[in-house]
Amino acid sequence: MKEDIRRRERCRLCDSPKLELAVPMKPSPIADAYVPASRLGVPQALYPLDLYLCQSCGHVQNLDVVNPEIMFRDYLFTTGSSTSLLEHFRKYATDVISRLEIKPGSLVVEIGSNDGSLLKFFKVQGMRVLGIDPARDIARRATESGVETLPEFFNSKLAAQIRKDYGQASVFCANNVFAHADDLVDIVRGIHDILADDGVFVFEASYLVDIVDNFLFDTIYHEHVSYHSIAPLAKLFERLGMQLIDIQHNASKGGSIRGFAQRTRGRYPVQPVVGELMAMEKARGFNKLPLYQDYSRRIDQRKAALNDFLDGEIVRGKVIAGYGASTTTTTLMWNFELAHKLAFVADDNLKKHGLYCPACHVPVLPSDELYARRPDYVVILAWQYAAAILKKHDRFIKEGGRFVLPLPELKVLQ
Numbered sequence: 001m002k003e004d005i006r007r008r009e010r011c012r013l014c015d016s017p018k019l020e021l022a023v024p025m026k027p028s029p030i031a032d033a034y035v036p037a038s039r040l041g042v043p044q045a046l047y048p049l050d051l052y053l054c055q056s057c058g059h060v061q062n063l064d065v066v067n068p069e070i071m072f073r074d075y076l077f078t079t080g081s082s083t084s085l086l087e088h089f090r091k092y093a094t095d096v097i098s099r100l101e102i103k104p105g106s107l108v109v110e111i112g113s114n115d116g117s118l119l120k121f122f123k124v125q126g127m128r129v130l131g132i133d134p135a136r137d138i139a140r141r142a143t144e145s146g147v148e149t150l151p152e153f154f155n156s157k158l159a160a161q162i163r164k165d166y167g168q169a170s171v172f173c174a175n176n177v178f179a180h181a182d183d184l185v186d187i188v189r190g191i192h193d194i195l196a197d198d199g200v201f202v203f204e205a206s207y208l209v210d211i212v213d214n215f216l217f218d219t220i221y222h223e224h225v226s227y228h229s230i231a232p233l234a235k236l237f238e239r240l241g242m243q244l245i246d247i248q249h250n251a252s253k254g255g256s257i258r259g260f261a262q263r264t265r266g267r268y269p270v271q272p273v274v275g276e277l278m279a280m281e282k283a284r285g286f287n288k289l290p291l292y293q294d295y296s297r298r299i300d301q302r303k304a305a306l307n308d309f310l311d312g313e314i315v316r317g318k319v320i321a322g323y324g325a326s327t328t329t330t331t332l333m334w335n336f337e338l339a340h341k342l343a344f345v346a347d348d349n350l351k352k353h354g355l356y357c358p359a360c361h362v363p364v365l366p367s368d369e370l371y372a373r374r375p376d377y378v379v380i381l382a383w384q385y386a387a388a389i390l391k392k393h394d395r396f397i398k399e400g401g402r403f404v405l406p407l408p409e410l411k412v413l414q
């Protein structure tokens with residue numbers, strides 16, 4: 001049995017030991033570890049979640065790495081269940097094929113391929129596809145549905161095997177995996193080995209600049225071990241015989257990047273946006289500590305503002321609930337110390353009903369309960385989705401309830 005958690009002493013990207021605490025967080029539960037009633041008496045493990053800045057390459061990262069076997073082997077979320085994601089993937093496949101002029105019959109490999117939703121869109125356009133995903137059940141079902149998927153964690157050893165069995169890849173995709181993987185160096189080595197000379201590696205990740213600018217601090221949880229900016233990634237690729245050739249910056253998940261990389265001296269020219277983003281990051285100080293100290297201060301201010309407001313209302317006898325039971329809401333609730341202030345958390349996901357929020361142990365109930373229990377205020381924990389939640393529950397407001405937005409600024413909607 002492996003340890004639950006281990007501590008890195010060196011930067012995940014450049015191996016430097018010069019790491020400084022950048023964003024302190026409370027030791028936190030695994031964000032997706034919602035608890036059944038039968039286990040409420042069992043103390044829930046808390047693990048360090050602080051973010052560190054590498055003084056050498058500027059990479060922002062978690063150094064405390066929870067064993068991925070704990071987090072990903074029983075992963076339940078399947079991509080196909082979300083319509084907006086499917087549309088995102090359809091466009092993704094079409095964009096990549098036309099932009100890079102990929103020919104039918106080319107091999108497209110994806111790591112973290114989940115139920116094969118993205119690869120299916122490549123397959124219908126005539127590509128050969130191969131998925132890789134460690135969640136065994138999901139991998140098996142993807143294979144059964146026509147997208148062959150290996151139930152493995154990707155590394156350079158597996159890359160060599162795939163290259164032998166399937167040939168070189170014209171396109172290699174990784175969506176979000178890039179934030180999740182501890183041994184990114186070995187993964188990029190594997191990608192380098194598997195790519196054809198004119199092949200392209202396409203990845204998506206949250207963008208550190210947006211995490212700071214848009215207050216996405218609640219996307220800090222143990223599943224995410226890297227918070228990417230362009231400059232440290234460019235250095236990593238360069239060291240491993242690859243180069244970043246293009247970056248698309250988009251609003252997905254509050255702010256993401258889609259990066260394109262190839263083997264050094266591949267067929268595509270490097271787009272100016274790569275250098276422009278690196279220059280912007282440097283000018284703003286994303287490679288220096290003060291930016292993160294300021295960020296932490298601003299998060300603390302918002303935490304204080306929300307708690308002051310809630311405490312005042314609780315003293316007046318008001319009842320407060322929350323809305324949204326996801327991984328991000330775990331970080332928000334726990335780090336903003338809302339456990340004893342929320343009577344319950346409403347959510348529309350049937351699988352969460354009857355469970356309790358990680359470590360906070362607040363019950364998750366169907367959103368109908370907003371009308372049955374009539375809390376005075378509902379804190380929109382899933383604040384990035386506030387517009388959709390408000391639209392769905394305008395009746396709650398009409399009937400006198402009030403929603404509270406905790407971020408990016410405290411706002412009471414009435």
Ligand SMILES: [Zn+2]
Nearest residue numbers: 011014054057
């Ligand atoms: Zn580094």
